[in-house]
C-alpha cells in the first residue's frame with residue numbers, strides 16, 4: 001500500500017457512490033463511529049476505531065489516552081481529547097492519515113469477516129464519508145443534493161483497504177505491523193504488532209487489563 005495521500009478536493013456523485021453517513025445505515029459499519037468493532041491493542045480493549053485514532057494524538061499523555069479509551073461512545077471519546085488538543089503530537093498533521101490507515105487496518109485485522117464483507121460489498125464504487133463541514137476526512141453535500149465535495153481522505157483510505165483486501169488471498173491483512181513513526185505508544189508502551197482479536201487467552205492477559213472497563 002502506498003503511504004502517500006494526494007490532497008485535493010474531489011467531486012462525488014451520491015447516486016454512483018457508497019455514502020457513509022449514519023452508523024445505522026447499511027454501510028454505517030465503515031464509519032469510525034460505528035459500534036460493534038471493538039479492538040485490542042497491547043492487550044487493552046479499545047471500544048472503537050475512533051477512540052483508537054484519537055488516543056494516538058496523545059502519546060505523551062497516557063491519562064488522556066485512558067480517558068478517551070474509557071468512553072463507550074465514539075463521539076464522546078473524540079470530545080474527551082478536545083481540551084488537550086494543544087498537546088497533540090507535534091507531527092500530527094504529517095502522520096494523521098498514516099495513523100488512520102493503521103487504525104482501519106487494525107479494524108479489518110480484528111473483524112476480518114464482518115468488516116471485510118462490508119468493504120467488499122461496496123464493489124467498485126467510490127466510498128465517501130459524508131460530513132457537514134469536514135472536507136479533509138470526508139466530503140460535504142452541495143446544494144444540488146447530488147454532489148459531495150471534499151478530499152475524502154477517510155473514504156479513500158477505505159477504498160485503498162478494499163483493493164488490498166480483494167488481493168488478500170493468503171489473509172496477510174489479519175496481521176498489522178506497528179506504524180513506523182516515532183513515539184507510537186499506548187499508555188507509555190510501544191504499540192506492538194496487531195493480530196486477530198481472539199489470540200490472547202485469559203491466562204496471558206496483562207495485569208493492567210484489570211483497570212479496563214471494557215473486557216472481552
Ligand SMILES: Nc1c(N[C@@H]2O[C@H](COP(=O)(O)O)[C@@H](O)[C@H]2O)[nH]c(=O)[nH]c1=O
Nearest residue numbers: 031032033050053078129131134137154
Ligand atoms: N463522522 C463524524 C466525524 N468524523 C470523524 O472524526 C474523525 C477525525 O477526527 P479529527 O481529525 O480529530 O477531526 C474521523 O474518524 C472522522 O471520520 N466527526 C464528528 O465530529 N462528527 C461526526 O459525525
